[in-house]
Amino acid sequence: MDAASLPAALELAAGGGAGLSPEKRAVLGSSLLLLQRDYRFDRVWFWGCIQGVRGAYYIAEGLGPDRAAPRSRLYSLNCVEWSLLPPVTKEMIAQAEQLTGRFQGDPSFAYEFAEINAEDAEKLTEGGKETSIKEEVRLVATIEQIDRAVGIIPRGAFVKTPLQSVHENRNFEGLSFTEAKKLSSYFHFTEPVNLKNKTLLEKADLDPSTDFLDSLEHDIPQGLTTPALIPSA
Numbered sequence: 001m002d003a004a005s006l007p008a009a010l011e012l013a014a015g016g017g018a019g020l021s022p023e024k025r026a027v028l029g030s031s032l033l034l035l036q037r038d039y040r041f042d043r044v045w046f047w048g049c050i051q052g053v054r055g056a057y058y059i060a061e062g063l064g065p066d067r068a069a070p071r072s073r074l075y076s077l078n079c080v081e082w083s084l085l086p087p088v089t090k091e092m093i094a095q096a097e098q099l100t101g102r103f104q105g106d107p108s109f110a111y112e113f114a115e116i117n118a119e120d121a122e123k124l125t126e127g128g129k130e131t132s133i134k135e136e137v138r139l140v141a142t143i144e145q146i147d148r149a150v151g152i153i154p155r156g157a158f159v160k161t162p163l164q165s166v167h168e169n170r171n172f173e174g175l176s177f178t179e180a181k182k183l184s185s186y187f188h189f190t191e192p193v194n195l196k197n198k199t200l201l202e203k204a205d206l207d208p209s210t211d212f213l214d215s216l217e218h219d220i221p222q223g224l225t226t227p228a229l230i231p232s233a
Contacts, residue, residue, distance in 0.1 A: 006032060006046055020049070027079040032060060035074065035082055047073070047143065052105025057139060067158060068166035068189075073143055075107070083107070085136065088144040095133045096141035107136040151189040152216065155179070158189075160212045181227050187213035194218050 006029050020028070028046060036044040041062035050057045058079050062072035073085040099111055110132040159169045179185045192214045195203075216225050 002043060002045055024079055028058070031076070031080055031082075035060060036062070039072070041072070043067075045071075050103055050139065050142070052103035055105030057103070057105070057107075059143060065167075066165040067168065068160075073140060075139060077105070077107075085140040085143075088140050092137050092141045093144060096138045096145075099133070099138055103139070104135055107134065107139065109135040111135070111138065148188070148190050152186050153189045153213075155185045155187060156210050159209045161209075166212075177229075180229060183217035183219075183225060183227065184215050186216045186225075186227070188216065189213065 006025070032044050032046060035041070039062055042065050043063045045061045045063065047059035047061050050059065055077055058076045060074045060076070060082065062074065063069075070087065074082045075085060076082045111134075112132050154172075154175050156169055156172050156175075158166050160166050175185055190213075192212065194214045195212070219225055
């Protein structure tokens with residue numbers, strides 16, 4: 001959700017039965033704009049909220065001019081004070097995958113590897129590595145995994161320029177009814193993997209300005225994602 005249109009977007013999201021209180025919405029509306037100014041981001045997106053046992057993490061992402069470039073991720077415990085999360089690494093993701101259960105709501109909380117499977121703990125601690133992982137690391141790894149799994153955009157919403165930077169398509173007005181029912185009309189908004197393995201013949205029919213990401217139609221297993229059209233009231 002873009003910071004500039006956050007109130008309206010949160011109203012729509014609240015229709016699903018879960019949302020933020022009016023007080024939190026009001027605070028976020030002004031806090032994210034200040035965050036954008038202070039960190040000199042081109043845009044700020046409200047990513048969402050991860051609920052912990054003792055509190056919640058409110059997540060924001062700061063973007064530069066290139067929308068496909070790595071984003072800066074920040075979290076707040078009160079929607080006012082924001083802390084920058086470290087860039088995610090493969091090691092962080094591997095460590096976080098061994099953890100189960102709810103977040104505590106305390107970024108300094110340390111999970112001991114003794115609490116997880118002994119075999120997994122041995123792999124993670126070999127070579128003199130740390131024997132614990134802070135919840136802050138688990139948080140950034142979880143955000144990355146969620147983005148990879150369900151960070152999805154419709155075809156044409158973003159365009160790639162000849163200079164290889166990605167921007168919002170100002171002429172995009174949404175998918176047609178026919179196109180909206182096709183998995184090929186949706187892309188994972190993350191670094192492409194399948195696209196790099198395509199042959200030149202397979203890429204011949206692709207538009208490099210719009211087809212520069214992995215399409216959902218190639219997800220494994222087949223049928224993992226199905227478009228569902230909800231009629232408006």
